[in-house]
Amino acid sequence: MTPPLEGFTVVSVEQAVAAPLATRQLADLGARVIKVERPDGGDLARGYDDFVAGTGAHFVWLNRGKESVAVDLKSDDGRALVRRLIDDADVFVQNLAPGAAARLGLGAAALRAARPALITVDLSGYGDGGPYAQRKAYDMLVQAEAGLISITGTPESAVKTGIPTADIASGMYCAQAVLAALLRRERTGEGAQIEVSMLEATLEWMGYPMYSRMHTGAEPPRMGVGHVSIAPYDSYPTSDGEILIGVQSDNGWRALMADVLGRPELVDDPRFVTNIDRVGHRAACDAAVAELTVGWTAAELSARLAEAGVPAAVIKDVGTAVDHPQLRARDRWRTVATEHARVEALLPPATFADHEASMGAVPALGAHTRTVLADAGYSAERLDALAAAGVIAGDAVNVPAACP
CATH class of the missing domain: 3.30.1540.10 (formyl-coa transferase, domain 3)
Incomplete structure (x- = not known):
C-alpha cells in the first residue's frame, strides 16, 4: 500500500536529537527527508560515539531513511543552494541556535512570505522571545528548568531521566504538528509557521505533578519507583x-x-x-x-x-528488554543499513495494518549531495565547481549511502 506521506518532501537543517527524531518519524511514514549537514563532520550526533559498527548510536537511532546533503551554510552559494531545496519542499524544519536560521536567510517569516504554502518548524530550547530565548538548551538543562529532575530519583538524590526526555517530547510534538499542518494544507492550501519549545513540551509531560503543585502548593516528592498517590x-x-x-x-x-x-x-x-x-x-x-x-x-x-x-x-536490564519475548513474538525487529553494517532496528510503535514503516538506510555524511542537487537542477559542471570551492561535499558515487 502507499506510504502515508509518500510524495511529501521535508528539508531539515538539524542536529543532535530533537529535530532529527521528528524528521525520522516523517521518513518512516514515507516522506522524503533531505538532511542538510555541515561538510566538516556533519551532525554533532555522528561523533558522539562509534558504538553501532562504527557509527554513533544516537545517529543510527535518529536518521534512518534520510538523504544527507553536505553544504557549507556560511557561504552565499551554500545558502542559495539550500534555499533552492526549500523552494521545492513541503516542510522545512530547523533546530539551529536561536536566531541563526534568520541570519542565514532561512527564517520562517521570509520563507513563508515567498511561499505561503510552505510549512516551517522552528524547534528551540525556550521559544522565541522571553528572558531565556538566547540560552543554550541541552536536554539535561531543560529537564532541570522544567522541574523534571526535581521529581525524578529517590528522596535522597535527584537525577535526570535515563533517556533524553526533553528532546523526545519536543521531537514528538514537532512531528505531530507537521502532520496536522499537512492535513490542513490538503484541505485549504494554507501552509503554517510552527514553533516548538523543548521547555514547553517537557512541562506538558509534567502533567500530574505540575497540576498537583499548582493546586496544593506542595512540591511533589521524589518516590524512586513508587507512586505519590497509589499504594502499594x-x-x-x-x-x-x-x-x-x-x-x-x-x-x-x-x-x-x-x-x-x-x-x-x-x-x-x-x-x-x-x-x-x-x-x-x-x-x-x-x-x-x-x-x-x-x-x-x-x-x-x-x-x-x-x-x-x-x-x-x-x-x-536493557539487554533483556531488547530480547523481550513480546517483541520477538510480534516480529517487531527489522534490519537497516548503515554505512558500515546492517543493524537491527525496532519498528515504530504506530502500526498501520496495510503499510509497514519505510525504515530506510542511515546515510553517510554527504551521501546524497550530488544526486539531490542534480534533482534540483544543478549541472554536473556546477556541482564540480561547488565541490572545488568547498561549498558541498560528498556524492553518491564515492561516499557510500549504506552498506551493501
Whole structure:
C-alpha cells in the first residue's frame, strides 16, 4: 500500500536529537527527508560515539531513511543552494541556535512570505522571545528548568531521566504538528509557521505533578519507583531479587492479598481498605506486602500475579528488554543499513495494518549531495565547481549511502 506521506518532501537543517527524531518519524511514514549537514563532520550526533559498527548510536537511532546533503551554510552559494531545496519542499524544519536560521536567510517569516504554502518548524530550547530565548538548551538543562529532575530519583538524590526526555517530547510534538499542518494544507492550501519549545513540551509531560503543585502548593516528592498517590506501588523483595507491583484499585488489593499472597484478613484491615487509606499508611502497607513477597522467587511471584490479574513486572536490564519475548513474538525487529553494517532496528510503535514503516538506510555524511542537487537542477559542471570551492561535499558515487 502507499506510504502515508509518500510524495511529501521535508528539508531539515538539524542536529543532535530533537529535530532529527521528528524528521525520522516523517521518513518512516514515507516522506522524503533531505538532511542538510555541515561538510566538516556533519551532525554533532555522528561523533558522539562509534558504538553501532562504527557509527554513533544516537545517529543510527535518529536518521534512518534520510538523504544527507553536505553544504557549507556560511557561504552565499551554500545558502542559495539550500534555499533552492526549500523552494521545492513541503516542510522545512530547523533546530539551529536561536536566531541563526534568520541570519542565514532561512527564517520562517521570509520563507513563508515567498511561499505561503510552505510549512516551517522552528524547534528551540525556550521559544522565541522571553528572558531565556538566547540560552543554550541541552536536554539535561531543560529537564532541570522544567522541574523534571526535581521529581525524578529517590528522596535522597535527584537525577535526570535515563533517556533524553526533553528532546523526545519536543521531537514528538514537532512531528505531530507537521502532520496536522499537512492535513490542513490538503484541505485549504494554507501552509503554517510552527514553533516548538523543548521547555514547553517537557512541562506538558509534567502533567500530574505540575497540576498537583499548582493546586496544593506542595512540591511533589521524589518516590524512586513508587507512586505519590497509589499504594502499594513500588519495588518489593523476593527470595532472589525484587519485583514491581502496582495496585491501582481496591479490587486489585483484594486480589493481591487474598488470591496471591494468602493473607485475606488484610483486605479489610482498616488501614488498607481503600487506596486513600493505603496511601495514608504507606509504610505499613509496603511492609505488609514486602513481608509476604520475600517468600517467593521473582519468576514464581510474577506468574502468580499475572494469573490473578495484578499488575506487576520484573525489572529488566536493557539487554533483556531488547530480547523481550513480546517483541520477538510480534516480529517487531527489522534490519537497516548503515554505512558500515546492517543493524537491527525496532519498528515504530504506530502500526498501520496495510503499510509497514519505510525504515530506510542511515546515510553517510554527504551521501546524497550530488544526486539531490542534480534533482534540483544543478549541472554536473556546477556541482564540480561547488565541490572545488568547498561549498558541498560528498556524492553518491564515492561516499557510500549504506552498506551493501
